Amino acid sequence: MKKVLVTGGAGYIGSHTVVELFNHGFIPVIVDNFSNSDERVLQGLEDILGFKPILYRSDCADYQSLKDVFQAETPDAVIHFAAFKAVGESTQQPTRYYRNNIDSLLTVLELMEEFQVRDIVFSSSCTVYGQPDELPVSETSKQKDATSPYGYTKQVCERILMDACVARPELRCVLLRYFNPIGAHPSGLIGELPFGIPNNLVPYIAQTAAGIREKLVIHGNDYQTADGTCIRDYIHVCDLAMAHVRALEWIDLQTCACEAFNLGQGQGNSVKEVIDTFISVNNVPVRFEIGPRRTGDVEQVWADATKAQRVLNWKTEKSLAAALQDTWRWQQHLSK
Ligand code: UFG
Secondary structure, X not given: OOEEEEEOOOOHHHHHHHHHHHHOOOEEEEEOOOOXXXXXXXXXXXHHHOXXXXXXXXXXXXXXXHHHHHHHHOOOEEEEOOOOOOHHHHHHOHHHHHHHHHHHHHHHHHHHHHOOOOEEEEEEEHHHHOOOOOOOEOOOOOOOOOOOHHHHHHHHHHHHHHHHHHHXXXXXXXXXXXXXXXXXXXXXXXXXXXXXOOOOHHXXXXXXXXOOOOOEEEEOOOOOOOOOOOEEXXXXXXXXXXXXXXXXXXXXXXXOEEEEEEEOOOOOEEHHHHHHHHHHHHOOOOOEEEEOOOOOOOOEOOEOXXXXXXXXXXXXXXXXXXXXXXXXXHHXXXXX
16 A cells, blocks of 8 residues: 655645545555644544544654654655645735745655655646636646746746656656635535635635625626626535546556646636525525625636546546535534
């Protein structure tokens, strides 16, 4: 059984990936400094798995503490999630974002070399495309300037990994470019736990339905789309987690690799469609009003995800409706 170091494994996508790794015969080892994760996720993981996963409370930008983990666990592969991810916050605190997101990857790569670990799956984002010229966005679409320091850290980290693969041809690397992850584990025991006021649409809808927020503000309804609201490619977090398993299985068959894959449904939904679907599948009211556009928002973006299907044998299985039902189950679990 392969042991996989999962940095940021107590986070939103990390925790769901830990479950899928277990379900598919891998041994995940979580490394997380809990800077943006919550202890409640650990209980949820234990309830789903039936035991406590291996966990190190370490900062993976801290060379010595991550070295201790490599020494103790001698992993076969790394999935690197650990990073700050709030677009708006990154514009306020660029130094903190560059320091954390780039340092942690560099530390992981240095230790992978020291301990002769060949395989890495990197948590990237469709933000690397900036405002795309063409839709759907494919892996070969031109990458525009990043629209935030967060986005730039993802572009830089991808570049670091590509350069590392040139210098060390034995490395096997997969860059997974997520579109908009939503939803929660169908058990309702783990899900997204935004600290403070959520920035993202679906957690905001869920908290409004639960009465934690008074009303949702739709950021603009004067875009050039059918209903005037922005369009995104929403992907269920469990589908996303499965893609990490497929990526590990795929790189194991390669002699060397550095490949990027888009992970999305391959179709877009508008903000209004997401709200309407949430209301209808969960049969709960959500108060909303129209506000001004949000600075930096792209009008519409969705993925060409055919490469992941062709090469990794992966595609999404779960619908928007299922994701929004799972979100609501998780929100209700939190309110208990
Ligand atoms: N939205 C609202 N009201 C809200 C929150 C969001 O109308 O209260 C709208 C946004 O304006 C946007 C859509 O819902 O049109 C989706 O917004 P999110 O914040 O959920 O997601 P983004 O597409 O802005 O951001 C996501 C990821 C980022 C990543 C980015 C790349 O969360 O990490 O895609 O484009 F960088």
